[in-house]
Amino acid sequence: MSALLEVVGVSKSFGEIAAVxxxxxxxxxxxxxxxxxxxxxxxxxxxxxxxxxxxxxxGRILLDGIDITGIxxxxxxxxxxxxxxxxxxxMTVFANVAYGLEMEGxxxxxxAKRVDAVLELVQLSALAKRKPAQLSGGQKQRxxxxxxxxxxPKLLLLDEPLGALDKKxxxxxxxxxxxxxxxxxxxxxxxxxxxxEALTMADRIALLRAGRIAQLGEPRALYERPNSRFVADxxxxxxxxxxxRVAEGFAVPGLGLFNAANLDDLxxxxxxxxxxxxxxxxxxxxxxxxxxxxEVEGLAYLGQDLILHLRLDGHDRPVVARVHAANPITMHxxxxxxxxxxxxxxxxxxxxx
Amino acid sequence: MIVSRRIVLTGPGIAWIMxxxxxxxxxxxxxSFFERGIYGGIDYIFTFENYxxxxxxxxxxxxxxxARVAGITTLISLALGYPAAYCIALxxxxxxxxxxxxxxxxxxxxxxxxxxxxxVLLNGEGLxxxxxxxxxxxxxxxxxxxxxxxxxxxxxxxYVPFMILALFSSISKLAPELREASxxxxxxxxxxxxxxxxxxxxxxxxAGSVFVFVLSIGNFVTPDLLGxxxxxxxxxxxxxxxxTARDWPFGSAxxxxxxxxxxxxxxxxxxxxxxxxxxxxxx
Ligand SMILES: Nc1ncnc2c1ncn2[C@@H]1O[C@H](COP(=O)(O)OP(=O)(O)OP(=O)(O)O)[C@@H](O)[C@H]1O
Ligand SMILES: [Mg+2]
Numbered sequence: 001m002s003a004l005l006e007v008v009g010v011s012k013s014f015g016e017i018a019a020v021x022x023x024x025x026x027x028x029x030x031x032x033x034x035x036x037x038x039x040x041x042x043x044x045x046x047x048x049x050x051x052x053x054x055x056x057x058x059g060r061i062l063l064d065g066i067d068i069t070g071i072x073x074x075x076x077x078x079x080x081x082x083x084x085x086x087x088x089x090x091m092t093v094f095a096n097v098a099y100g101l102e103m104e105g106x107x108x109x110x111x112a113k114r115v116d117a118v119l120e121l122v123q124l125s126a127l128a129k130r131k132p133a134q135l136s137g138g139q140k141q142r143x144x145x146x147x148x149x150x151x152x153p154k155l156l157l158l159d160e161p162l163g164a165l166d167k168k169x170x171x172x173x174x175x176x177x178x179x180x181x182x183x184x185x186x187x188x189x190x191x192x193x194x195x196x197e198a199l200t201m202a203d204r205i206a207l208l209r210a211g212r213i214a215q216l217g218e219p220r221a222l223y224e225r226p227n228s229r230f231v232a233d234x235x236x237x238x239x240x241x242x243x244x245r246v247a248e249g250f251a252v253p254g255l256g257l258f259n260a261a262n263l264d265d266l267x268x269x270x271x272x273x274x275x276x277x278x279x280x281x282x283x284x285x286x287x288x289x290x291x292x293x294x295e296v297e298g299l300a301y302l303g304q305d306l307i308l309h310l311r312l313d314g315h316d317r318p319v320v321a322r323v324h325a326a327n328p329i330t331m332h333x334x335x336x337x338x339x340x341x342x343x344x345x346x347x348x349x350x351x352x353x
Numbered sequence: 354m355i356v357s358r359r360i361v362l363t364g365p366g367i368a369w370i371m372x373x374x375x376x377x378x379x380x381x382x383x384x385s386f387f388e389r390g391i392y393g394g395i396d397y398i399f400t401f402e403n404y405x406x407x408x409x410x411x412x413x414x415x416x417x418x419x420a421r422v423a424g425i426t427t428l429i430s431l432a433l434g435y436p437a438a439y440c441i442a443l444x445x446x447x448x449x450x451x452x453x454x455x456x457x458x459x460x461x462x463x464x465x466x467x468x469x470x471x472x473v474l475l476n477g478e479g480l481x482x483x484x485x486x487x488x489x490x491x492x493x494x495x496x497x498x499x500x501x502x503x504x505x506x507x508x509x510x511x512y513v514p515f516m517i518l519a520l521f522s523s524i525s526k527l528a529p530e531l532r533e534a535s536x537x538x539x540x541x542x543x544x545x546x547x548x549x550x551x552x553x554x555x556x557x558x559x560a561g562s563v564f565v566f567v568l569s570i571g572n573f574v575t576p577d578l579l580g581x582x583x584x585x586x587x588x589x590x591x592x593x594x595x596x597t598a599r600d601w602p603f604g605s606a607x608x609x610x611x612x613x614x615x616x617x618x619x620x621x622x623x624x625x626x627x628x629x630x631x632x633x634x635x636x
Contacts (some may be wrong), residue, residue, distance in 0.1 A: 003377035053533055073538045090552050099548070100538035151538065 002063075004029040004187050005050065005155055010059030011211075012045055014037075019045040021060070021211035027189055030179050034198035035191045037208030038234070043191040047157050050189070051080040061101045063154065072212065074103075079148040083159040085140050087132040093119070093143050093341050094128040100151045118150040121180065136167050145177075149184060158190045162197065175198050199223065207231055232275050238320045239281075240273035240351070250274055250350055254314035255292060259345035271348070272352035278322035280347040282339050283308065285329045291340035294319070296333060306330045310341065378612065385605035387514040393599030403606035412607070413591070419587040420499060422576075423569035426508040430516040431567045433509070438520035438557075442527075453521065456514050463486065468578050471507050472498060475579070499581030501589065507575040512568050523557020524550075556626045563622045567615045588613055 003026035012020045020042040027033045035043045048054040050061060052073030059070050079100070084149055088096050097115045106114070114230045119125045122142040130176060132140060148156055161177065162170045178201050181188045192198050199219045206216040215222055215231045224234035229240065243252035245266040250258045258274055266272060284291065297318060298309040308321045321341060323330055333339070363455030385403050388396040407413070441452045459467060475497040482494040497503060527550065535545040572589030580586075585593075587607065601628050 051537060053536075072536075073533075074539050074541060080534075080537050081528050082534060084528065084530055086534035088531060088534070088549060088553075099535070099540075103539035103544065147534075147538065244588065 003027065004031075004064060005189070006062040006065075007046070008060045008061075008062065009049070010046070010049060010056045010061065012042075012049060012054060014056050018211050020049070020056075023208075023211065023213060024059075025206050025213065025216060027187055028203075029154075029187055032178065032201055032203045033187045034192070034202035035189065035208060036195060036198045036204045036205050036234075037193065037214075040192060041208040042211040043193075043208060044159055045211075047080065047159055047189070047191055050155075051078055051157055052076050053080075077153050078155045078157060079151050079153040080157040081144050081148045081159065081161055083161075083163060085132075085144040085164075087140060087143055087147070089132050091131070091352050092128065093124060093130050093132070093135070095148050096132070096143055097146050099117040100147060104151075114150055117325050118146045121149070121183070122146045135163050138173065141165065141173065145180070149180070149186070152184075153186060155187045155189060158188060160191055160193070162192070162194075170197070177201060197266065199235070207234060225349070226275070228353050229273065229275070231352060232349075237278050237320060237322075238275045239278065241276070241315070241319075242271070242273050242315075245270045245272065245350070252315070254316070255312060258348065260348045260350045260351055261346050263345070266350050267350060270352055272350045274348055275351050276319075276343050276348045278307070278320045279305075279324075281319070281321040281341050281343050283310075283321050283323055283327070283329060285333070285337070287340050288342075294341055296335055296337045296339060298335060299333065306333070308333070308339075310339065312341075368419065371561070379603045382609050382613075384602050385609045386631060387602050389600045389602050393601070395601055403603045404610075406603060407606050407610060415511045415585055415590050416610075418585075419570050422504055422508070423566045425501075426505050426569045427562050427566045429505065429509045430513045431562060434516035434520055434561060435558075438517045438524055442524040443515070449525075453518070456517050459510075460514055464574065465578075467511065468507055468575055471503070471510065471579055471616045474507070475503055478542055498579065499583060501580070503579035503581075504576050504586075508569045508572060511572075511575065512565045515564045515568065519561030519564060520554065522555045528551055530550050535574040537633055556629055559625060563618050567618060571611060571615070 004323070005027040007023060007025050009024055010020055011018065011020050023042075023046065029320075033064060035046065037043055045054060049056050052068075052071065052075075056069060059069075060067055061080065063076070088099065091099065094115055097118060098111055101111050101114055116125065119128055122145055123141065124142055124146060127135065127139060134142065136142065145158075145161070156238050160179075162173050165173060174197055177188070177190070190198075190201065194299075202219060204216065204218055205222055207214045207222060209230055214234075215227050217225075222231060222235050226235065226238075229238075232238040232240075239253045240244050241258075242256065243258075245251075245268055246257075248257050249267065250260060250263060250266070250272070251273060252258060293313045294310040295313075296308055297311050299316070300307040305324050306323045306325060306327075308323060310319045310321055312319055318342075329339070384395060386399055386401070388398045388400050390396045390403065437456070441449055441456075444452065472479075476482070477496075477498070479496040481497060481499070482491075485491045486494065496552050531549055531553070536542075540548065570586075571588050573586065573592045576582075576586040576589050577592075582589075591604050591608050591611070591634045594600045594607065598604075
């Protein structure tokens with residue numbers, strides 16, 4: 001995949017705060033790329049620099065190999081969908097969508113044809129004559145999307161496009177966005193702080209932390225092979241068992257020796273944490289050799305899953321396990337139940353930072 | 354319970370308005386339908402004569418002239434006030450306050466003194482003429498004082514703060530993302546102003562313009578001092594009828610017409626703003 005957008009060593013500070021710090025990434029021509037990270041990590045700032053509203057202090061931004069760092073926002077073949085949607089309140093839905101095309105000099109039948117086609121695409125044809133104030137949140141979101149899509153940009157930037165919607169609508173729109181991206185073939189760069197959303201939609205994810213990339217890769221890689229505790233903790237849920245690499249394996253005080261997928265990468269004597277996902281912990285109610293005995297301290301029923309808070313014998317920090325509702329133990333497990341749990345080395349990682 | 358509290362809370366305000374605004378205006382209106390007494394009093398004989406006289410070409414011309422001066426003042430205030438309000442609205446919040454205070458500062462000093470200051474600046478021997486001559490730009494003093502130019506200058510100076518405040522409140526309400534969205538969609542700065550900023554700040558423009566126009570058309574001090582009494586505006590006419598000609602009913606009739614025009618303008622403006630707000634309220 002040839003790179004459409006290349007961000008090369010870009011930095012931006014506001015006073016003392018380094019909002020974006022020597023950051024590099026590239027987005028492919030037909031890619032759905034997600035920028036993920038906690039609040040204040042620089043996602044919006046990076047997006048605004050790519051759109052042209054903020055000038056980088058350092059670094060370059062390339063589009064199709066051409067340096068666009070100095071090009072004005074209104075001359076870039078990139079469109080931004082604002083977090084607040086920023087629909088023009090004095091214009092109808094049709095006029096909002098037509099605005100960008102008028103700026104390209106399009107008029108009359110050709111203009112109407114393109115606007116109608118996009119309104120069709122986002123299923124808003126019936127509301128073309130309404131003003132933004134007469135629309136629901138989800139409808140506004142689709143107008144904002146249509147307004148950006150109609151320009152047929154090479155790259156569409158979306159700043160928390162689903163942030164203002166309720167959970168049900170969000171999930172619906174996640175699928176919708178993905179469909180639109182595939183149908184139009186436009187590269188999407190989506191900002192979100194919802195890891196589930198990023199996992200669902202993106203081809204690749206860059207997880208940001210304090211203006212830098214913590215990890216960049218495909219959703220599966222970030223979930224299954226996080227490179228740090230921060231990534232492991234941000235994407236999904238993770239149990240950490242503190243310990244140290246010794247000759248025979250990874251020693252966790254009070255629990256014993258463990259093996260892990262990346263055991264050999266860690267030098268002898270290094271401290272770290274054994275990381276296990278809650279759903280990768282196998283839980284049984286009969287004693288088996290090699291399993292760790294535990295007591296149930298609390299449980300939360302989620303419908304399809306049961307969350308168990310376990311205290312492992314000999315270990316002082318509680319561990320979370322996620323058990324599927326089909327598992328027979330969910331029928332009778334209660335606070336104080338004795339269980340036995342374990343996991344395969346392939347399902348655990350040692351994280352040293 | 355709630356009703357009685359409402360009366361307690363709004364009562365003093367309503368009483369105040371009744372006493373100082375509604376009753377005097379009502380008296381004025383009543384007086385305008387009576388005849389003038391021989392020695393300047395009022396003869397309580399009903400007549401439309403005052404209104405018939407008011408539309409006489411002689412007075413119509415004064416109306417027209419006043420509207421023209423007030424109109425030009427409004428346009429100049431708008432042209433000066435918009436960029437100023439726009440700049441202040443884009444400033445960081447802390448600095449905005451300081452500049453708004455600077456804008457309002459002249460309003461806290463006496464109107465007459467501020468108007469006299471313009472005489473000092475504008476007259477033949479004044480600062481402006483002397484500077485221009487000193488710089489060799491002109492040979493003889495320019496006629497800056499005792500004409501429409503002076504009146505419009507004085508009125509603009511006096512009322513431009515109201516324009517700025519009205520525009521500021523309208524421009525600062527505008528989300529910056531709207532301008533950015535317009536830029537993002539390919540609009541030049543000028544196009545963004547024409548298609549987004551200007552239409553969305555129209556309520557502020559209307560409010561500021563009506564303010565300045567209404568205040569200007571009724572003003573009699575500035576035409577008197579800076580116009581040198583040569584140029585009569587509607588305010589001077591009313592003033593003269595009450596204090597010089599002592600024709601209270603006729604003065605009342607003209608005043609009633611001016612008040613009517615002002616109220617019509619304010620009502621139209623309020624109705625337009627209301628309708629817009631209903632249409633565009635950000636949900
Ligand atoms: N115009 C600005 N002036 C000063 N500081 C700013 C400005 N814009 C952003 N910052 C700071 O830069 C940092 C990054 O902000 P940014 O808006 O990019 O974060 P974000 O990742 O988009 O966060 P969120 O998820 O909350 O939207 C923050 O610390 C923020 O306070
Ligand atoms: Mg943000």
